Amino acid sequence: SQQGEEDPQALSIQEGENATMNCSYKTSINNLQWYRQNSGRGLVHLILIRSNEREKHSGRLRVTLDTSKKSSSLLITASRAADTASYFCATDAGGAGSYQLTFGKGTKLSVIP
Amino acid sequence: DSGVTQTPKHLITATGQRVTLRCSPRSGDLSVYWYQQSLDQGLQFLIQYYNGEERAKGNILERFSAQQFPDLHSELNLSSLELGDSALYFCASSPRGFSYNEQFFGPGTRLTVL
Numbered sequence A: 001s002q003q004g005e006e007d008p009q010a011l012s013i014q015e016g017e018n019a020t021m022n023c024s025y026k027t028s029i030n031n032l033q034w035y036r037q038n039s040g041r042g043l044v045h046l047i048l049i050r051s052n053e054r055e056k057h058s059g060r061l062r063v064t065l066d067t068s069k070k071s072s073s074l075l076i077t078a079s080r081a082a083d084t085a086s087y088f089c090a091t092d093a094g095g096a097g098s099y100q101l102t103f104g105k106g107t108k109l110s111v112i113p
Numbered sequence B: 001d002s003g004v005t006q007t008p009k010h011l012i013t014a015t016g017q018r019v020t021l022r023c024s025p026r027s028g029d030l031s032v033y034w035y036q037q038s039l040d041q042g043l044q045f046l047i048q049y050y051n052g053e054e055r056a057k058g059n060i061l062e063r064f065s066a067q068q069f070p071d072l073h074s075e076l077n078l079s080s081l082e083l084g085d086s087a088l089y090f091c092a093s094s095p096r097g098f099s100y101n102e103q104f105f106g107p108g109t110r111l112t113v114l
Helices: none
Strands: A004-007 A010-013 A019-025 A032-036 A043-050 A055-059 A061-068 A070-078 A085-093 A108-110 B005-007 B008-015 B018-022 B031-038 B044-048 B053-057 B064-068 B074-078 B087-094 B108-114
Touching: A004 A085, A019 A032, A019 A085, A019 A108, A019 B018, A032 A061, A032 A070, A043 A055, A043 A070, A070 A085, B005 B087, B008 B018, B008 B053, B018 B087, B031 B074, B044 B064, B044 B074, B064 B087, B074 B087
Parallel strands: A010 A108, B008 B108
Antiparallel strands: A004 A019, A019 A070, A032 A043, A032 A085, A055 A061, A061 A070, A085 A108, B005 B018, B018 B074, B031 B044, B031 B087, B044 B053, B064 B074, B087 B108
16 A cells, blocks of 8 residues: 555646645655656656654755654745656655655646746 | 666566566665556555565565575566556665665666566
């Protein structure tokens, strides 16, 4: 079963607008990661946020984490056509020695030029 | 380019057959992961190896098996193939295989079972 679930499933915006994607998960985690996938290609790591962090920035990306609500959001500011891709959150199983990540089904973002 | 290589890029085969997918991790990475991505199931974790040893197992069918060799490359063997096994198979690698490690994904192998 999926640990993380992204919302919305699909999002279409105009270039220059901000895009917000959400991820909800079910059990406690050590960290949460966001990945991007261009159509049919391998995933690319974007950012990692640890369970004791609330917000993290990387360039035009801003990630928040609310462990009380078991949710995270990814904000892409000033979107570009090149941001068109699917975005996945990935969570671990929590606990010591946690190894594997569980990926959600992703949000498909389309940025219209 | 992530530094992870996968061969072949495409594979077309028939039901009941057996195939082997190959993955070479990034230089220096000790851990290899295998994932299956299909439209209905999304990205499913199959199995993880660390320095030659199996470390974590996910939704891997009994018809599937994997191994990591001393040179750290890995192979995923799929046997008695069914139509439903058609999917993209990704390999990823990370330095030490912990969940806080960034995973580097290969370009994938697209398997079509006819």
